[in-house]
Amino acid sequence: MGRDAGERDRNGPSRRLSLSPPPHTNDIGSGSPGTVASLGTISAVVVTYDSAACVSHCLVSVREALPDAELIVVDNGSQDDTVGTVRAATPHARVIEAGENLGFGRACNTGVEVARGSHVLFINPDSAVAEVDRRRLEELLMDRPFGLIAPALEGERDRRRAENSWAAEYFAHTFETLRPRGWRPRSRPYDEGKAAWVSGTILLVAREEFLELGGFDPRFFLYSEDRDLSSRYRDAGLPVRTTDAIKGRHAAGSSSAQNGFRARPMAWSLLGWIQYVSMHEGEREARRAARATLMTLRVLRLGMRSLAAVRWPRARRKAQQLDELLHLLAESASGGDARFCPDALRLIRRLA
Numbered sequence: 001m002g003r004d005a006g007e008r009d010r011n012g013p014s015r016r017l018s019l020s021p022p023p024h025t026n027d028i029g030s031g032s033p034g035t036v037a038s039l040g041t042i043s044a045v046v047v048t049y050d051s052a053a054c055v056s057h058c059l060v061s062v063r064e065a066l067p068d069a070e071l072i073v074v075d076n077g078s079q080d081d082t083v084g085t086v087r088a089a090t091p092h093a094r095v096i097e098a099g100e101n102l103g104f105g106r107a108c109n110t111g112v113e114v115a116r117g118s119h120v121l122f123i124n125p126d127s128a129v130a131e132v133d134r135r136r137l138e139e140l141l142m143d144r145p146f147g148l149i150a151p152a153l154e155g156e157r158d159r160r161r162a163e164n165s166w167a168a169e170y171f172a173h174t175f176e177t178l179r180p181r182g183w184r185p186r187s188r189p190y191d192e193g194k195a196a197w198v199s200g201t202i203l204l205v206a207r208e209e210f211l212e213l214g215g216f217d218p219r220f221f222l223y224s225e226d227r228d229l230s231s232r233y234r235d236a237g238l239p240v241r242t243t244d245a246i247k248g249r250h251a252a253g254s255s256s257a258q259n260g261f262r263a264r265p266m267a268w269s270l271l272g273w274i275q276y277v278s279m280h281e282g283e284r285e286a287r288r289a290a291r292a293t294l295m296t297l298r299v300l301r302l303g304m305r306s307l308a309a310v311r312w313p314r315a316r317r318k319a320q321q322l323d324e325l326l327h328l329l330a331e332s333a334s335g336g337d338a339r340f341c342p343d344a345l346r347l348i349r350r351l352a
Contacts, residue, residue, distance in 0.1 A: 041141060043070040043117030043207070046106040051125040052080045054087035054251065060123075061128035063090055065246075068116055074098060074107040080196075085094030103226040103340055105201070112215060115207060122203045127250045130154060136245035139239040146206035146229055147239035150198035151246035154256070157244045162194035163231075167278045173270050174296040177325065178304075178318055196240050197230030202248040209238065217279075221340035224263070224272035231280060263324035267332065270325075274344035283343065290347045297326055 044062045049053055054074075062069060068115065071093035073086050077100045086095055096110060112120050119141055123129070140149070148157035203226070215233050216225045230240050278286035301322035307315030333349040 020025060041118040042066055042068075042204075043111075043115035043119070044074055044121045044123060045072045045108055046073065046113035046123055046125050046269055047074050047076060047080045047104055047111070048078060048086070048125050049076040049101060050078045050080045050082060050084045052078070052085045055125040056085050058123060058125045058128050059090045059268075061130070062123065065129040065132045066121075069121070070094070070115065070263075072096070072111045074102075076101040076103070076107050087164045089317060095096040097295060102194060103218070103221040103225075105220050106218045107181065108200075109215040109218070112210060112314055112342065118207055120205050120207050120210065121246070122200060122205070122310065123248065124201050124250065127153075127202050127248050130247060130249045131247040133245045140243060140245050144194075145238050146209055148198060148233040148260060150240075150242045151202050151204060151248050152242065152244040154247065154249045159198050160240070161198065161227075163227075164194070165284055166273075166281060169273065170292060170296075171288065173273060174300065175294050177266060177297070177322065178300065185235040194235060195231075197227045198240060198242070200226035201250050202246075204243070204246065219275060219342060220272050222268040222272065227276055228279065248266060263321055265330055266325050267328040268341075270329065271332065271341040271344045271348075274347060275341040278343035278347070283347075286343060287347055287350075290344070291351055292332040293328075294326075294329075294348070294351055297322060301326065328333075 041179035044066065046058060046062075049104050057070060059073070062071060074096045075086070075092050076098050077081050079128055083095060083097060086093055094114070096114070098110070102110065108122055153159060204302065213229075213236060215229075217228050220228065233240050274286050274290050274293075301319055303329060304315045304322060308319050329348055330352050333345050333352055336345055338345070
């Protein structure tokens with residue numbers, strides 16, 4: 001599938017993130033010093049954006065399941081009362097107010113750089129820690145090398161996902177835009193014969209390994225940064241694996257504000273995917289993926305408009321959704337933030 005490590009995109013993370021050893025782990029969290037030597041070496045990093053409705057449940061679950069963990073919240077310029085909610089729910093949490101939307105990966109990197117734990121648990125604000133097997137977790141934290149670990153999630157048989165070519169994933173970025181909002185596609189079982197990647201809903205890493213690899217690639221805004229990170233862990237010979245020493249729960253889609261048609265997260269998902277294809281399969285394949293996807297979305301929009309003309313309400317809504325999605329892609333390509341998904345924006349600008 002992708003290029004090997006020696007041929008990786010030269011514009012990738014070229015510097016090691018700031019690596020300063022945790023000064024003293026015995027002041028992490030609020031637990032007793034006698035337990036800090038084991039579970040107290042975990043720092044939990046939560047990235048928020050307009051997450052007031054869900055973040056307190058997340059933080060309280062971490063505090064209860066991992067009482068000695070350091071809590072770090074990086075807020076990406078929330079317009080609601082996220083920061084106030086965080087301070088009320090967990091007064092001892094360290095809150096970093098970015099003042100702008102840094103994107104998920106950059107914000108995670110910011111949290112890791114100030115973390116004092118030897119290990120970092122990334123957890124989405126709309127997720128929660130449901131259960132911890134303390135003995136197994138203590139054993140897990142002793143593993144060297146550590147790798148990229150995806151704790152179990154309720155409702156998911158396997159956190160691992162198989163690497164596929166862009167052609168195999170084209171359907172998800174085109175025809176699946178027509179699925180009803182309440183319908184969630186059935187997850188496919190992981191193919192043991194393919195390379196694995198894990199989603200960033202909840203991840204556990206060794207801080208030093210993560211920083212040595214450069215952290216999350218800052219070119220991604222909201223999607224595909226976890227897939228890229230998995231690829232770099234594999235290229236470095238580090239394991240990408242799962243564990244049920246920590247079990248989580250995820251309420252997909254409630255971690256950030258969304259418009260009524262989900263067009264904005266759809267747009268960022270598509271841009272992140274094309275950026276990933278460009279970085280790992282090359283610009284030629286990314287251009288083919290972008291062209292095929294945009295053409296299909298335009299055809300689907302035309303079809304929905306035709307059905308809307310015969311007064312099918314759902315078709316009218318879907319036509320509006322596709323209109324908004326294509327508008328957001330064109331708007332981002334013409335004047336979007338060049339820090340994020342630059343290869344994808346350039347390709348879409350040429351095809352617009």
